Amino acid sequence: MDYDLAVIGTGTAAMVCAMRVAKAGKSVAVIDEKPFGGTCALRGCDPKKMLVAGVEVIDAKRRMAPHGVVGDVRIDWPELIDFKRSFTDPVPEKHEQRYKEGGIATLHGTASFSGPNRLRVGERELTASNFLIATGAKPRRLDIPGEEHLVDNEDFLSLAVLPKRIVLVGGGYIAAEFAHIAARAGAKVTVVQRGPRMLTGFEPELVEWLMDAFDRIGVYVETGLNVAAIEQRGDDYVVHAEGDGRAMQFDADLVVHAAGRVPALDRLDLDAAGIATENGRLSLNDFLQSESNSAVYAAGDAASNGPMLTPVSSHDAKVVAANLIEGNHKKPD
Structure with missing residues (x-):
């Protein structure tokens, strides 16, 4: 075998597990088709916080306006994005360096299974005793019709x-977070x-507070409607929605997908490795181990049947690492 463990993905779950297993003296490789760092660090939690930091100033000024704070403040969106990038741009190189310092091989490319213990990355094929699927989630x-415009x-x-x-x-x-950011930015x-x-999934009283805040900043919320189509008209879009006997249209310059995420598994060719799924999710046992291929584990959003949150990903990765290091799992047949 080329490695004791091959990890597909480089987000929180991938790093936590890879580092712990490598520290235990096992050979580890990590693979990612995108820049190293995963969703939270590059495309989710952390960059969002950078934008939130800017729009919070707008809200703070509004609340303090009656109490001695005067003058206008506004968001310069390009400069705010540059501020965000000052945090996110260095992440991939730092993550890759951290893996190398931990003795972990780093591979770039799209990974797909070519057998129960084989993985294809570009033109290279590698083997491993175990695999961790930590590919995150996707919309x-x-x-x-018109889904491609999202x-x-x-x-x-x-x-x-x-x-x-x-x-x-x-x-x-x-949707709640992006709506606040965009509205406060103009x-x-x-x-x-x-x-x-x-x-x-949240307490109704909390949601009522959110709706009050939306009213203050001019976010329009329409419930009880299913989006039926997205139509492009020149540079603009029309969102067609219907429900409760109503048919409505909303004009937009940008339409954002905020209708849920699912494990990102479609590029892995799971059938080639005999990895079972059910309703688009991996079939896993209590050890986060594939029920049909005991060499394969999953962690983070790729394994999720619940909240897709970074602390959950970290916990999953620790469970998998402990199982791999201590052998508390089903052994291969």
């Missing part, structure tokens, strides 16, 4: 110029949610 397919979280967090009219499809926490924002309210 779920909506299967509607942008995802990565696109939104990299916008060079903030569009004037933004429609967010979906009403979860990504965009006209509309949220289209199929459920009866936004953030259905």
